[in-house]
Amino acid sequence: MEVDVRAELTTFLWTRATWTEDKLIAASPFRYDSHPSFMVWLRDNPATGARAGDWVDSGASDPEYQRGGIVKLLAFLRNETEDEAREYLRWKYGFGGETTVAPDELTLDLSGVLRPPAEPYKPLDxxxxxxxxxxxxxxxxxxxxxxxxxxxxxxxxxxxxxxxxxxxxxxxxxxxxxxxxxxxxxxxxxxxxxxxxxxxxxxxxxxxxxxxxxxxxxxxxxxxxxxxxxxxxxxxxxxxxxxxxxxxxxxxxxxxxxxxxxxxxxxxxxxxxxxxxxxxxxxxxxxxxxxxxxxxxxxxxxxxxxxxxxxxxxxxxxxxxxxxx
Structure with a gap:
């Protein structure tokens, strides 16, 4: 599945953004940041092994947000769960084509998301x-x-x-x-x-x-x-x-x-x-x-x-x- 990372990211507002052919550099969307300390690869980079959508936040103190992939980034930008972001990408880009996003990022168990119509939803306590x-x-x-x-x-x-x-x-x-x-x-x-x-x-x-x-x-x-x-x-x-x-x-x-x-x-x-x-x-x-x-x-x-x-x-x-x- 080939995801158009550039097209996905250009729909959002970025601070101090610099767009090149292969990457986006901007202030981090995860922090109150005014410096361009965040980078996303827009296409695969064989020299580094990075895939399109991989990102690095050099100013992050939380290990969970120092680096990641397109699913985690889109989940944050779209204000949804990572499962919902995976489902969105699979729905939009389908199953064919060359894989530019790590397969494990898009593996989605829908058993807990797509419930049979007859099964009532169980609220949280x-x-x-x-x-x-x-x-x-x-x-x-x-x-x-x-x-x-x-x-x-x-x-x-x-x-x-x-x-x-x-x-x-x-x-x-x-x-x-x-x-x-x-x-x-x-x-x-x-x-x-x-x-x-x-x-x-x-x-x-x-x-x-x-x-x-x-x-x-x-x-x-x-x-x-x-x-x-x-x-x-x-x-x-x-x-x-x-x-x-x-x-x-x-x-x-x-x-x-x-x-x-x-x-x-x-x-x-x-x-x-x-x-x-x-x-x-x-x-x-x-x-x-x-x-x-x-x-x-x-x-x-x-x-x-x-x-x-x-x-x-x-x-x-x-x-x-x-x-x-």
């Missing part, structure tokens, strides 16, 4: 959140109020030095838990949790409060910041909008959806996917994030956020266009 009852100022520094943190049952794991962000199913049961390092940008999900592609963050509050008007964003922190601003919001948890996520939203109480994705190419593609799949099911509005901001969480103060959301324009998408006469 919500009592696992009791272990993370400690607090940490990280989310407060991102502008998220203490009340909203309690509302979403966020916590902190001293052992992992990571904040915990639970993902609840629409019925309020626990689907997954995201762990995010407080000193770095790295994250991972709970073992045995429901795949993020099958969930919408915040949908349980939409049902509990019978929310009719909401904003759709990419990241959980963006959604919690909007709730802090008094604006109901849901997050898809990455740059992909699956049919499962779309169906969950179609069945929800939401009648008006305002879409505020990140200010990059991946965000633009996500917005188009949302408009296409949700057209005809609810009113759709395009929230334009000013170009000086990467995402909605960077916009301060909250009055400015409210103004930008309120000034969203109708998307213009119609699911069933009229045939020409």
């Amino acid at each position: 919500v009592r696992m959140l009791d272990e993370y009852a400690a607090s940490h100022p990280y989310l407060s520094t991102r502008g998220i109020s203490v009340d909203v943190q309690r509302m979403f049952r966020t916590g902190y794991s001293p052992r992992h030095r990571a904040v915990t962000i639970p993902w609840f199913n629409a019925d309020g049961t626990l689907g997954n838990v995201k762990y995010r390092k407080v000193a770095e940008k790295t994250f991972w999900y709970a073992k045995g949790g429901r795949p993020i592609r099958e969930m919408v963050f915040g949908l349980d509050h939409v049902y509990a409060r019978n929310v009719r008007r909401a904003v759709l964003v990419e990241a959980e922190i963006d959604a919690m910041w909007l709730w802090t601003c008094g604006i109901p919001a849901v997050a898809v948890g990455g740059s992909a909008f699956s049919e499962v996520k779309a169906e969950f939203l179609r069945k929800s109480p939401i009648e008006e959806l305002r879409v505020a994705t990140d200010n990059d190419e991946a965000g633009a593609k996500l917005k188009a996917q949302v408009f296409e799949k949700m057209a005809g099911y609810c009113e759709l509005y395009d929230v334009e994030i000013p170009k000086e901001y990467k995402d909605v969480n960077e916009i301060k103060p909250l009055e400015e956020v409210r103004r930008i959301v309120e000034e969203a324009r109708p998307s213009g998408w119609k699911r069933f266009p009229l045939l020409s006469q």
